[in-house]
Amino acid sequence: MALLEVKNLGISFGGLRAVDEVNLSIKKGQLFGLIGPNGAGKTTIFNLLTGVYQPTDGTILLDGVSIVGKSTAEISMAGIGRTFQNIRLFKNMSVLDNVKAALHNHEKYSLLAGIMRLPLYYSKERQMNKTAREILKVFDLDKEENYLASNLPYGKQRKLEIARALATRPKLLLLDEPAAGMNPNETAELMDTIRLIRDKFDITILLIEHDMKLVSGICEQILVLNFGTELANGTPEEVLNDPAVITAYLGE
Amino acid sequence: MKLVEYIIGQLINGLNAGSIYALIALGYSMVYGIAKMINFAHGDIIMVGSYALYVFIVLMKMPVIVAILLTIGFCAILGITIERIAYKPLRKAPPLAVLITAIGVSFFLQNASLLIFKANPIPFGTIIKVDAVNIGNISISGLTIVTLVVTFICMAILTLFINKTKAGSAMRAVSEDKGAAQLMGINVNRTISLTFAIGSALAAIAGILFLSQYPSLKPTMGALPGIKAFVAAVLGGIGNVPGAMLGGMLLGIIENTAKAYISTEVSDAIVFGVLILVLLLKPSGLLGKKRIEKV
């Protein structure tokens, strides 16, 4: 059974049909790419999957359980983590605290334990620090753990956002243009990191990218969107050789 | 028959208070629509307008018409000045900073007039002297008629201005998308200034009408009508011009009914209750559009 099963997903804003009849089936452990020109509805699909928008129609099953109608927070707890196209870090918090904030559902203690500094506070905080540092190390951010997030260079901010999403221990990680604004070197390096986290954290990844070449390098399956509808769906080779895709990208 | 007359009488009283709220609410709504901020100092413009009228008429012995026009002009310039000094440098600042600044401006206006005019209320005779009109057994005071007529004229002019003039369409464009408006060659700064000027002028008119009904000047006199007008703007849908009018009128009727049947103190609590209810049930207000936050 697929980890994420989306059927006939659609949403309208007023009269505008932003996403229409989209089907997705992502297997566990897969690296899945979502591509398409600007305004094709890629980010809207992410927002639908994470409950920021409620779909007008269609079903979304995560591990066989419907997540339609759930709040963003509930969907995160159900196992979908995400990053944002325009980076959304907790800017005035330290790098370490950014990740620790995301651990809140896994290492819990009560308000009273925190205020009274009960032993539980110390043990849980230690555990959180340990886990957060392990995650930061994967992204080579461990040396900057005490920096304010806003003081990190751009590329590292993108990485921190992925680290934070991973800390919620998602089954499915949604990456919204993780390579946006990076140079070719940085992009190549980021793609290595993405493969690495897929293997290391044993999760499934759905990522949005503009760059067809780049996404075909790491994704096992690709869905091409155009004007909110499916244009093609298949392996990178199939998609790249699809005449419809070529037309959409290169024009007639 | 008596009951019907009584109800109509109360309704007219409600519309009377409501039209003043509507005039103030328009200022909140227009500024919110364009600058995406709640101008906390808006209520205090009413107070400044009232004192200005007092200075022009009583201290400087000017003719009433001239004093009224000067008051309106003074408030419009004050509105622009406030925007230029306090709000304009903060266009890109977080909303919390803008809000605190606006509260600072409100507090500044109150305390500046407290220093100038002292805390003791200054009595001020009404400047509107029109005879009451009797329709059947219902007597409508001249003041009420003037208030309703003035409000109606202001709204008609404003609606025409927004929908028919070039400056009006610039305003609508800026409230839709500041960046795009700028690219289309609209002078965004001037449009925002104009909005503050119009909002403040309307507040001045509301202040003059308010002062005619409650003829006493206090530095804090603008606060409560300001808050109530804000409730009216939210009730109608903040950022929406017809909504502000509708909300103002409705709120006036609600408040007046509460005053007539329960008590004056409780009526304030009821107005506040209306705000909570609207926020719970329909935060976008009666005529407001639901805004989707871009993620």
Add this chain to the structure above:
Amino acid sequence: MKKNNTNQKINHNISVKNEKVNLNAIQKEKKAEAKSAFNIKNLVILLCIIAGYFLLAYLVEYRLNRQFKSLIVPIGANIILAVSLNLVVGFLGELSLGHAGFMSIGAFTGAIFTLNMNLPGNIEFFLAIIVGGIMAAVFGFLIGIPVLRLRGDYLAIVTLAFTEIIRSIINTLSLPAGKDKAGELIVKKGAMGLSGIETYANYTWIYIAAVISIIVVVNLVNSRQGRIITSIRDNHIAAESIGIKVSRYKTMAFVIGAFFAGVAGVINGHNLSSIKPVDYDYNRSINILVFVVLGGMGSIKGSIIAATILTLLPEVLRPIRNYRMLMYAIVLIAIMLINHSTWKSRLQGNNLLSKIFKKEQVSE
């Protein structure tokens, strides 16, 4: 093996870039990880608190004149108010103008409690503080639920309106003000306020209350819940995306803030001995906001210092008294403009400004 390779490659690439990393990055002190509450740092803090108390006692008993003695309790109460409002404004990032209203609820609840109970003084006062705080917290909860789900501006107006409403409601109430000598219940009109409240609030009480409220807020912001609260302030959309139930934690911070405002109200009432609803108005809320803004939003230390100085200043400099409120208004506008306006970046070459106004992270 392959994984290791990629790892090294990443390391290499980044360490090259590392050298260019922002020089003005604010690096927090690396915390030594304590294993329990019983560690050296806490012991030192405890000793400081005790020493502070003895210093205060010495000053009050031997050094200070009457005028300054009478300022000890107001300073402490203002510290509690400033620190608790900072939790809401600085850490949660929501503007509340209801602190005076919550104070009012605390003051009246506490006063009614001690006027009508016949318990031994200190026990009575302690219970009054708790009851007053809880009452304010309950009202905070009732207001917070509908309003905190919405965008920030609404909270400011609703809490401002709330303060006005509370005042007019207390004005219309009939308040039980204890029994007269014949054992008959005295009922007072709310507008007249309450008088004859025992002046239980002395420097010991206020010191304990202020220290506890500071510890609670500092510990809170450095806990799991505090991290959640600040993350909501920084980016509520991202906070939701990592599974934070935003309105729940907003309400939590707001209610805790209201509780301490109520506590300060009880203490204030038992210092002045007579209270009126009109004492707790809009101006009072703004006063407290000025402490927070001047001290720096998100800085507990700043709030404490600002509350102390601004309580002392009008007493020391009598002539500025009349202009105090006007100055406050200017402080609010000026600090926001300095911190956030476009000309801030131009001034930032001058390091002094950023040192004064930088957001301070509270370390444990």
